[in-house]
Amino acid sequence: MDDLAAGTASAILGAANNHPMNKLLLILATMTLAAGAGRAQLAGTPELVAPGVWRVTIGTPEKITPVNTRQVSPLTNALAALPAVTDCPLAVSGSVSGRGCRVHLPLADDEMIYGLGLQFKSFEQRGRKKTLRVNADPITDAGDSHAPVPFYVTTRGYGVFLDTARYATFYCGSTHLQPAAAEAAGSSAATEVEVPEAQGVDVYVFAGPSLREAVQRYNLFAGGGALPPRWGLGFWYRCDAGFAQTNVLAMAADLRAEHIPCDVLGLEPGWQSHAYSCSFAWSTKFPDPRDLIAQLRRQHYHVNLWEHAFTHPSSPLYQPLQAHAGDHEVWGGLVPDFLGAEARNLFADYHAREFVALGVSGFKLDECDNSDYTGSWSFPELSRFPSGADGEQMHSLFGLHYQNAVEQAFAQHQQRTYGLVRSSGALASASPYVLYSDLYNHAQFIHAVPQAGFCGLLWAPEVREAANPAELVRRLQSAVFSPLAMVNAWYLKNPPWKQVDRAANNAGQFSPAAGQVTAQCRAVIELRMGLLPYLHAAFVRYHQEGLPPLRAVVMDYPDDPATRALDDEYLMGDSLLVAPVAVTDAAPATDQPVQRTVYLPAGDWQDFWTGQHYPGHQHMTVTVALDRVPVFVKSGAILPLAQPTLSTEEADSWKLTAVVYGEGNQPATLFEDDGAWEPQLTKVQLAWDAAAKSGRLTRMGSAPANAYTVTEWKAMP
């Protein structure tokens, strides 16, 4: 029992730093208190650290945490612009013992919880136990995730972030204290959180007043949302992993010949000539990478390179990294300690010099998560790193700090990037990387689009092979209503629209319907290109105000109980509700129209395609032809649709058709992005005069080189 009392004492007395002298004082205090001292619940005192953001310190927090290792500062001014909230909305308490830190977060009876990072298998978290462990292939709903985040928001309009890199366990109202214990804790229902090992934790409470504003505050605290370059919001095509330089050029030509819009081509440079760990040296299949990239850039392609961080002995990075790596290998390669500036600088300098200087626009950062289910292939949690991190902390932070290292290479060139990453974590909102995974459950892929948005994450429901062409179209439809629209053909020698079957595709046997399927897919991708100005504007809002561009319906309608479990439809920007048709085992894809249920929250909604009006606050069944995605527009909105082009570099991509839904009384805001490292964003507003039936574009400032023009105003009354 002495141990436990000692823990309590350290929590009571713990100062915020770890100087050994403080420990001595704690222990001396413990010795005095030990006899008979119980484990007091520590009611934390909230300290205002930013507008609407309070910190409650329990015990003595660890040194290696998301906040302490952050590379991006909070956007304090933007936080101040949100509605003022004067009092911390939650009474946080906690205690410390030999096993770690326990936090008590009261819950009201009707309160629903969302977040905890990317969670494929659940949306509402109340009643669940989640251990936030990094895992590439979550098999159960126990908290494993590519991107766990110790942050949640509730329908009562606040958020809670535990600043820890530990695999914390959140009991989201799933535990039941004995009556006496509940009285001592001050509430019966609660989210109880356990942070293992840590002798304390900082708990950040984010005010709303609504759930949506609580999410915004978290994102602004994290530095504001990422703003991709325009090309990043175009269409992506990843080539077969075995492609040589000539194959890549042939694919680039084929896409243009088929009039498939494409801004980004992804390649694998063959960095595994010796083992699965990376040499970061082009294989002989790429005799002249500089020329390859130059050729592709001339065709308006941006180039994205696949890699992972585990560094093979043959790599030029190996020797310098040795002193800045963990004590365990992965696939015979070093694990860089990205928490230290040395490893980050080595990676950044190398990538800047060898790749960004050649014109590479971005990277796909693979394998930076972990797995307990497919052979336990990453570094173990008991690993040790020169920064002082252990493997558990490193797993929680590895994805983001790998992003940071590579981002630094682009910063050296003052160049924006947009990339892919398989793991991320807390406070990652500002990082221009989109999560993906090797899983392929379409319903989960759709679910993850809004679900990721609770915690400052972006998710790409990528498209690979398909059971039939209809599935390809349905999957592509969900991809274009996401942060990153991509076909990932890494194991397909030919585009899937020519042949969906993997074996036949790789044998070069094209489907007799290839032409028709290509046309169907082209139309879906052109829809993406059309939506690009609108989506870009939603990202600017993410960047400046922290509002996720893709988000759950409950985020905007937290008081409507019918929205609480909605994970198969979501909001894109402020005017669109998207309800993709999911391909599941129970409902395989078909060429025929299918039915799905959609819930429309309060308001007057219109069908995106036909303009038909639907009153909100209702569930309804819609019949959806294969070439249609169920999308609903808030009546009154003006939707600017760009002229579809083969890439965002074509001048016509700035030409808009402004579609006016209903009265058109909600002006649309767009931003002319000059693409710079610190972008100049010229604000443009489209307004409609219903009486005059005429529209108008108003620019706040002078027109930049690339400026929007409206070529047509189209009424959908």
Next chain:
Amino acid sequence: MDDLAAGTASAILGAANNHPMNKLLLILATMTLAAGAGRAQLAGTPELVAPGVWRVTIGTPEKITPVNTRQVSPLTNALAALPAVTDCPLAVSGSVSGRGCRVHLPLADDEMIYGLGLQFKSFEQRGRKKTLRVNADPITDAGDSHAPVPFYVTTRGYGVFLDTARYATFYCGSTHLQPAAAEAAGSSAATEVEVPEAQGVDVYVFAGPSLREAVQRYNLFAGGGALPPRWGLGFWYRCDAGFAQTNVLAMAADLRAEHIPCDVLGLEPGWQSHAYSCSFAWSTKFPDPRDLIAQLRRQHYHVNLWEHAFTHPSSPLYQPLQAHAGDHEVWGGLVPDFLGAEARNLFADYHAREFVALGVSGFKLDECDNSDYTGSWSFPELSRFPSGADGEQMHSLFGLHYQNAVEQAFAQHQQRTYGLVRSSGALASASPYVLYSDLYNHAQFIHAVPQAGFCGLLWAPEVREAANPAELVRRLQSAVFSPLAMVNAWYLKNPPWKQVDRAANNAGQFSPAAGQVTAQCRAVIELRMGLLPYLHAAFVRYHQEGLPPLRAVVMDYPDDPATRALDDEYLMGDSLLVAPVAVTDAAPATDQPVQRTVYLPAGDWQDFWTGQHYPGHQHMTVTVALDRVPVFVKSGAILPLAQPTLSTEEADSWKLTAVVYGEGNQPATLFEDDGAWEPQLTKVQLAWDAAAKSGRLTRMGSAPANAYTVTEWKAMP
């Protein structure tokens, strides 16, 4: 880095007790060492604690561990009787840091690992990462288990036990140290273990010299194997959970009328009148439990009662338990702190007075595990208990200490018991409880029979419903070759041999083939009754020498690579190799003969049924009729088969047919068990004179009241 250095210092300097003054000294030492001190690897010095058992102490072990809370002492004399090994067979090292304790256990290249408690999804553990977490429904192969045990043995002939109640993670040769780190650790391949939170751990190394003897040593260190009363090895039938007193009596009569051997009837006393937590008060469906039990005992039935430990407020146990329970409720009930003598005594006294005194022979201890997958229903790991244990430690220890509490009720009556339990753990060998689960995968159920035997556990592959009568027979065949042969009809109103389909069974619609299926099942159960003397003798060896009665083939043939992965066949006692036919999705049961592959290790083997000879050291395919189980007998063995009776209380159960295989040159040993609390075990030997073709029974001592006689010697040359 200071924190980590401090951890090392505490490991170097830590004394075995936790007096605050030691902590002060540690911290003072830390302050001195902090600057520049690295984390030294601690090479532990092995201390001989029992014959062939060494302890290596890393850092300062915790107070609440399996060894420190054990209720049973090691069998030192039996340990001394095993072959002498003079040197500790393994160089153990480790270190301590803020995150817990890390242990390094070298591995040779060809070394295979077994154990870690009940592991449904794997047999060989090398290359796997296993976190030993208590869970009732292991979904992945990540270590979740009803009965995790931090003990493993290897084909190099030693065992390792970490004395911890933490969810330790074993990286069984799955991690790869950097070359420099491997050199510091003294070996490249290793099992690395992490014990979370603990600032130290005692590592026990069990010598062989063979794998089998290492298991024996572990079991003897745990107190020797359990010795069930003879009735426990008979056939068990658990009644429908909703049965009232009259239904139970009707079922008892029906079993006798159908000539189905049965020694134990299981009942549910209806202790959930208010909630799922237990009142431990008979429901009104049982108006006269004393009379019910007396009637059943007169019919030679033993009675086993279902319960779990979570105590409802309406229970007489609730009020006295309140001060000796955890701070969280489960299903509205208290969680008794069985690590404290108070809770154990309360449970023991109540059970002794209310149930054992009435003639109850045993209990089925349900729900004492945990789940992270079906609603997280048990107490959380962050729970606190008056004994000082937290929820994690309590989960690791709860099953065994619950068994101990109930065992204590029987000790008060000087009565042996045999029961069922859903969770167990380390050092449980002596506890007369058999594990079961709600899962129902037949191949896993068979796998668990030998797999459990590596760690002092017993497993019951119970039979419930079946897809067809053939499946029922196949499942029953595996049940009778196990430590506890049971039909668990808790959701079936009628025996499954009358109707395998659950809905039809409960509607009272009997199959037209009911008579035939009953006869088939009766024959299988009679086989169990016949094998009982042989199985009992194997249990005596378990009790006295620690040798598992059911064990993996690799345990007896560790040098034969072909045995290393064998988990679908196993040894029962010293002479039988059992290879049940598993019913799987790929191979559903059928009335027709089926084929299966069997591996026979070195030696001359004979078919149990026909006496046909098969040379060992070969894989072979056998064709198996539905009424046969592939069982092979070591040629030369004498197999004593009892006359099948309706219960072990019938005098004819002591009458034997001695089946002589081959030369019969291996005498059989049996034990006449008087059934007492401290049993008198009269040793009997059956020997065969091949030349004279005559056999002989030799008794070491005078004949007890119940003595074996051989009524027939039957040669299977």
